[in-house]
Amino acid sequence: MRILTGGFSHESNSFNPIITGEEDFTVVRGSGACDAEVFAGYSSSGIAETLAGAGAEVVPTVLARAIPGGIVSGAFYAAIKEELLEAARGALKKGPIDGACLALHGSMKVEGNICAEGDLCTALRKILPGVPFTAALDMHATITPALLETVDGFAGYKTAPHTDCFETGVLAAKTLLASLSSGKKLYTASQSVPMMLAGEKSETSSEPMASLIGAARDLEKRGDVLAASLLLGFPWADSEHNAVTVLVTGFEENRNALKEAAGDLAETFWKKRGEFTFSAEQYDSRGAMEAAFDAVLERGERPVFVSDSGDNPTAGAAGDATELLETVLSMNLAELPTPLLYSGFYDAPAVSSCIEAGEGAECGITLGGNWDRVSGRKIPLRVRVEKIARSYGPCRADLVLLRHSNMLVSVTSRHIGFGDEGLLSALGVNPADYCLVLVKLGYLEPCFKKIAARAIMAASRGCSCEILETIPYRKVRRPIYPLDPGMDWRPAVQ
Numbered sequence: 001m002r003i004l005t006g007g008f009s010h011e012s013n014s015f016n017p018i019i020t021g022e023e024d025f026t027v028v029r030g031s032g033a034c035d036a037e038v039f040a041g042y043s044s045s046g047i048a049e050t051l052a053g054a055g056a057e058v059v060p061t062v063l064a065r066a067i068p069g070g071i072v073s074g075a076f077y078a079a080i081k082e083e084l085l086e087a088a089r090g091a092l093k094k095g096p097i098d099g100a101c102l103a104l105h106g107s108m109k110v111e112g113n114i115c116a117e118g119d120l121c122t123a124l125r126k127i128l129p130g131v132p133f134t135a136a137l138d139m140h141a142t143i144t145p146a147l148l149e150t151v152d153g154f155a156g157y158k159t160a161p162h163t164d165c166f167e168t169g170v171l172a173a174k175t176l177l178a179s180l181s182s183g184k185k186l187y188t189a190s191q192s193v194p195m196m197l198a199g200e201k202s203e204t205s206s207e208p209m210a211s212l213i214g215a216a217r218d219l220e221k222r223g224d225v226l227a228a229s230l231l232l233g234f235p236w237a238d239s240e241h242n243a244v245t246v247l248v249t250g251f252e253e254n255r256n257a258l259k260e261a262a263g264d265l266a267e268t269f270w271k272k273r274g275e276f277t278f279s280a281e282q283y284d285s286r287g288a289m290e291a292a293f294d295a296v297l298e299r300g301e302r303p304v305f306v307s308d309s310g311d312n313p314t315a316g317a318a319g320d321a322t323e324l325l326e327t328v329l330s331m332n333l334a335e336l337p338t339p340l341l342y343s344g345f346y347d348a349p350a351v352s353s354c355i356e357a358g359e360g361a362e363c364g365i366t367l368g369g370n371w372d373r374v375s376g377r378k379i380p381l382r383v384r385v386e387k388i389a390r391s392y393g394p395c396r397a398d399l400v401l402l403r404h405s406n407m408l409v410s411v412t413s414r415h416i417g418f419g420d421e422g423l424l425s426a427l428g429v430n431p432a433d434y435c436l437v438l439v440k441l442g443y444l445e446p447c448f449k450k451i452a453a454r455a456i457m458a459a460s461r462g463c464s465c466e467i468l469e470t471i472p473y474r475k476v477r478r479p480i481y482p483l484d485p486g487m488d489w490r491p492a493v494q
């Protein structure tokens with residue numbers, strides 16, 4: 001039994017003007033794709049290990065992924081797509097392929113208004129007609145008709161923050177194996193819900209997501225459902241396909257029961273639409289900073305975390321919006337018992353000026369506003385270069401820690417996220433030592449959540465603005481909740 005594997009993942013924020021290209025992607029080709037350290041813990045590893053564990057021959061193609069950002073370069077997408085397809089054609093020349101299982105995101109958008117996953121899977125399906133084909137998806141996948149037409153079975157993440165990527169790959173592979181071992185054809189019932197949802201309202205440890213995910217897990221226990229997924233879509237892309245989608249995969253022989261299950265779960269989701277709220281206390285930028293200063297100075301809470309949620313690079317934002325920074329600079333930072341720590345900014349010119357000046361030197365820079373010209377502007381600052389760390393992480397970003405007034409700021413030369421504690425420790429910083437920590441994140445990642453005395457979300461402005469009603473969508477189909485709050489809807493499973 002030979003199973004084709006591979007993956008191509010990106011979450012593309014169409015409001016961010018930065019085009020995500022070759023230098024942003026980690027790409028592993030051929031046999032290296034099965035056990036690449038850089039993909040350990042991802043769905044691609046869960047797929048490969050499960051298939052190999054079942055005695056199948058894993059036929060690798062290519063794995064490519066990048067952290068969220070602006071839409072993907074058309075030339076780069078076309079090149080990786082062709083590599084994957086060429087590997088599939090090459091594998092077919094050596095013998096029959098019995099199935100395919102890919103690790104995808106679901107919300108990758110490419111220059112030219114291409115929805116990547118549907119386009120890629122349609123092309124692969126032409127090479128592999130008739131064999132079972134499953135895919136692992138991110139919870140923030142946007143389901144398109146092309147994807148539904150070409151892929152037989154789906155498994156989506158059931159946790160946010162995403163801690164079950166590997167397990168999702170396992171389920172996608174098991175779904176494929178269930179079809180191959182039984183000889184039964186897979187079927188996926190799909191029901192979209194006209195709704196957009198900010199990720200920060202849908203943490204799975206909180207209601208209503210906790211019980212909705214519980215309902216999906218219950219479906220998987222009842223016998224006829226191989227995988228049940230709630231795909232929430234991605235609100236920071238302006239797409240006609242934006243919606244929440246319930247997908248329930250099982251065997252074709254149970255088609256009607258699967259449709260009914262998808263419709264029921266979609267209806268339950270819709271009924272709870274008013275219950276999705278931010279899990280952290282949330283204010284505009286000014287209100288968030290005032291609440292944070294009050295927490296530190298009046299209540300003695302520390303460290304207090306404030307998320308600069310409107311400019312969250314892990315949701316694809318530019319990472320150089322300055323609306324919250326400008327608010328910070330208007331506060332009396334000298335009142336704070338430790339420097340305010342701000343992690344951080346994507347600003348390659350600022351990093352190179354600091355590297356040129358050297359550790360311990362003072363220099364004049366501008367911070368922010370290189371890319372996000374809507375919510376960012378270049379803020380002139382006189383800074384002292386505290387620390388430089390070269391070539392951090394898979395993107396080999398240069399990092400600097402700079403001081404301005406009673407504030408320390410981490411700045412990166414590459415568009416990377418600020419959700420990992422490794423970035424700060426590379427700069428010799430332990431966030432627990434600071435009274436007030438600002439992070440360009442939405443919900444806090446577990447490493448920050450566990451040390452935060454208090455978590456405040458600033459609904460700041462930027463390419464990942466949490467207040468969806470204020471985003472200037474042009475392509476999103478209307479009516480849709482919450483843009484059309486009074487709308488009514490009933491499911492009609494296709």
Ligand SMILES: [Zn+2]
Pocket residue numbers: 138139140162
């Ligand atoms: Zn996601």
